Amino acid sequence: MSEQAIDLREKILDISRHMLYSEGHTSLSMRSIAKQVGVSATSIYLHFNNKDHLLHTLIEESVEELSRAIEEKVDDQQDVVAQFESIIQTYTEFALSHPEKYQIIYLVQPEAMARYPREKFRKARRCYELLVKVIEQGVRQGLMEEDDPVTAAYSIWAQLHGVISVVLNQRLDSRINKSHFIKKSIHHITEGFLIRTHVS
Amino acid sequence: MSEQAIDLREKILDISRHMLYSEGHTSLSMRSIAKQVGVSATSIYLHFNNKDHLLHTLIEESVEELSRAIEEKVDDQQDVVAQFESIIQTYTEFALSHPEKYQIIYLVQPEAMARYPREKFRKARRCYELLVKVIEQGVRQGLMEEDDPVTAAYSIWAQLHGVISVVLNQRLDSRINKSHFIKKSIHHITEGFLIRTHVS
């Protein structure tokens, strides 16, 4: 593959990702992407078999990047609480600084999920697994009391995702300061969880 | 308007709502709705100016119903904590027993929000306002310590929405028991919040 080709592939992904974020996936068409990229629609098919392939690549990339970001930041030499906070922090930071990438991860709606390869879907759960491990570690060390670490991990993630989504989807009351909202929410999710375990 | 007409309008809304839930909004077309309703596509335009109008009506209806459900349940004679728990309970119950209506409320994505009437958007915030009032009441009664009730209310709502979305969108790990997950999550969100305020 020539450099140019790699560039075009990346360009298509970048622009698609951006369009997806700013205009929604309803209006995203191969044609519109091609027009934005400044290339014929046919050319996109030189790099992606079809629209699904393109979309799935975008999702996979984002999942990969988010997972890597978290894996890199989490230091298993740190104490469990620090690791725990690090995961949540990194996750949030990724979402806020790469909103277009974060949103893509949740693009796969139930309707389209049937078409998303099961194996890639499993990958998407990598970062939750990490959270599960940390909680399990915490429980083993007697720092947390949690009868069901998997459920706990998913609950934390769900709450966090709720908070981030609300911000990214601009569903927040205009009176509310976004970063304040996020800080408070994370604090609530985290502290609430830890305090409860600490106290016990 | 004859009774029949009213019936048709309702039928269109009902079927659209159901189709939206079971087949996703990608495949929802005026034609497909008409076919399901058993009426010509043109007839839909007698009741709704266009597709947006139909969709907006659906959203408005769901918002209205959810708001009313909460308003009806909340009894300002009760103590603040009971009111607080009642809101969260009712919200969750509505979402789980009317998933197709709940999902519609969040149908309006950022990209489409420009087209959603600002005035209807404000209505959608009615139920959060209620939560804000309860918290403010709690703060006034010295039961909660919360410097920013609006932010707190939105944070709780966001977390709750995250939890519910994950369940409805079937993003939960298959190992997790749904109702257990919800119970635990609500407990975490509520208790965490209240305990913290109670303790203080």
Add this chain to the structure above:
Amino acid sequence: MSEQAIDLREKILDISRHMLYSEGHTSLSMRSIAKQVGVSATSIYLHFNNKDHLLHTLIEESVEELSRAIEEKVDDQQDVVAQFESIIQTYTEFALSHPEKYQIIYLVQPEAMARYPREKFRKARRCYELLVKVIEQGVRQGLMEEDDPVTAAYSIWAQLHGVISVVLNQRLDSRINKSHFIKKSIHHITEGFLIRTHVS
């Protein structure tokens, strides 16, 4: 259905049939049909679900017309030889005077046959069945000696179809007079068959 609608449906069929004959099925597209009909491509879909439906309708119509033509001409009061000759005569006349309809019957190539409804396919065999019956009748009356009437009928039909195809596909040497060729060929197919049985 309004008269206009019926007209359009017929017009689409007529023009498609004609285009199929004069330009081949390779270049036949919904667009090209629409252009010839003087209507938008979309309009065709008001009368036919898709291209296959249109094509199948054309085939079915031709099969029906050919079958009916033969059934109407064959008089079972006539003696067997007269019936036999009548079938061959009518078949040939239909093919030569409605070449575009005749060709359509053989449009269904092996590749496309999978998509052609099995039940309609059976209908297409109606006219061969008639030939089979006449031969069986002849055998019963001792006028023909034929151990396998079905094979005999199909053989006659295949030969006749070969002769007609060659003429319609313009594969004949320019030195040959078409009607002379057909007359001679039919004579050969028919007489050969009858003489052989008569003599016996």
Add this chain to the structure above:
Amino acid sequence: MSEQAIDLREKILDISRHMLYSEGHTSLSMRSIAKQVGVSATSIYLHFNNKDHLLHTLIEESVEELSRAIEEKVDDQQDVVAQFESIIQTYTEFALSHPEKYQIIYLVQPEAMARYPREKFRKARRCYELLVKVIEQGVRQGLMEEDDPVTAAYSIWAQLHGVISVVLNQRLDSRINKSHFIKKSIHHITEGFLIRTHVS
């Protein structure tokens, strides 16, 4: 041209021929051929000017091979009847043992004939000419009585082609045994013709 190149050219022809037979000419594309051959689509253009050129080469090759097969088998030392039967036998055997090559000869439909070089078209008539000669010979020897040998030859060929086509296109009733059908049909075409001339 290197040996490799010749190989590629042959490989393209072989695979095209095979694809044409097994998948039909509708789905035959330069790309699909290239993929099957394991070469870039562009490479095909190094050996054939365009798709038509490739197709025409295939036809020409098949015509050539069929003609040669007949020419080789026919021995003008044999008596006329033997020659006659030999031609029909060889033609049929070629068609049945090389169906993909036989079918290609009749690929050129009326609509495409305009594009098929007139000079190559003439070549395709070589094998009929042979039949004409044998008949003329027979007439001269007083073995056959045929006022128009050219018409007779084309008639025989047309009938034979009809029989073979029906078999190859799988248009035969499932109750019919193929080889029995062919044997009977050939017998009918041949004997009928010869008997009539013999008897006279």
Add this chain to the structure above:
DNA sequence: GATGAATGAGGATTCATTCAT
């Protein structure tokens, strides 16, 4: 109220072909 007919714009995808390398 209700509808059948009609359409322009756009959807994904495939095609034969060219051109620079």
Add this chain to the structure above:
DNA sequence: AATGAATGAATCCTCATTCAT
């Protein structure tokens, strides 16, 4: 001799919407 990149034109088909009835 071979190819990767690129494309314009074409494919079937669906969409929201309008209009005369």
